[in-house]
Amino acid sequence: MHTHDEDYLLKDIQEEELLDLADLFKMFADSTRIKILYSLWAGEKNVTEICDEIEMNQSAVSHQLKALKNAKLVRSKRDGKAIIYSLADEHVKTIIAMGKEHIEE
Amino acid sequence: MHTHDEDYLLKDIQEEELLDLADLFKMFADSTRIKILYSLWAGEKNVTEICDEIEMNQSAVSHQLKALKNAKLVRSKRDGKAIIYSLADEHVKTIIAMGKEHIEE
DNA sequence: TGAACATATGATAAATTGTTCATATGAAAA
DNA sequence: TTTTCATATGAACAATTTATCATATGTTCA
Numbered sequence A, B: 001m002h003t004h005d006e007d008y009l010l011k012d013i014q015e016e017e018l019l020d021l022a023d024l025f026k027m028f029a030d031s032t033r034i035k036i037l038y039s040l041w042a043g044e045k046n047v048t049e050i051c052d053e054i055e056m057n058q059s060a061v062s063h064q065l066k067a068l069k070n071a072k073l074v075r076s077k078r079d080g081k082a083i084i085y086s087l088a089d090e091h092v093k094t095i096i097a098m099g100k101e102h103i104e105e
Numbered sequence C: 001t002g003a004a005c006a007t008a009t010g011a012t013a014a015a016t017t018g019t020t021c022a023t024a025t026g027a028a029a030a
Numbered sequence D: 001t002t003t004t005c006a007t008a009t010g011a012a013c014a015a016t017t018t019a020t021c022a023t024a025t026g027t028t029c030a
Helices: A004-028 A031-040 A047-054 A058-070 A090-103 B004-028 B031-041 B047-054 B058-070 B090-103
Strands: A074-079 A082-087 B074-079 B082-087
Touching: A004 A031, A004 A090, A004 B004, A004 B031, A004 B090, A031 A047, A031 A058, A031 A074, A031 A082, A031 A090, A031 B004, A047 A058, A047 A082, A058 A074, A090 B004, A090 B090, B004 B031, B004 B090, B031 B047, B031 B058, B031 B074, B031 B082, B031 B090, B047 B058, B047 B082, B058 B074
Parallel strands: none
Antiparallel strands: A074 A082, B074 B082
16 A cells, blocks of 8 residues: 555655666767767777777866766776776667667668 | 778768767756656656646746757647647657666666 | 637756866886 | 876866746637
């Protein structure tokens, strides 16, 4: 049996989930970030390589990598002086693939 | 045989596609718009109903509906005084579902 | 026809976001 | 142990985005 309070709570949780969802999609909603993700599609790269490939300066890329890492869309590991980034999981690819399907109609 | 020009062109098309992709994801990257899409998940609704459900004023909702329609994520049809909106296709649901999967880990 | 209702839209103000610049941190190599 | 290379970060400014307000448009009904 559901009380009114429970319904209220449920609605609240949904609200929070929707905010989280919006935050996630924000990560895909900027061309620099999408370029970075796309650039990592083929495999891991260090920051310099990403900068070269997407032709964007190091600071901007680092800032965006930080955001992507926060959203758990990329991982990083150190290799000597370099930090190597890679896609965190398959969802990244799936989400981008769905987006591509939509615009290619 | 690929000429240098063709490669350049190809790169250019990808660039444009990435911008389009980012624009698409922008639609999902705002809580008002995500609420609207979610509200239409169950079925078509007119503007007033959407406003009531997501507790947002009519002007803001209309502005966002316009953006969503531009992105071909919702459709609309007139019914007397009202305009009835609905999700444009299944991609909307798939994309949101993928997003939910990611954050629910 | 005109009053009432439903939605759209333009302009503005507020908030958010992204890039850049300068500099800090941290690892390697001389 | 100083210099160099790779990356991160804070602050400031610019650009973009969103909500709000006022009003316009279009439809129905008296």
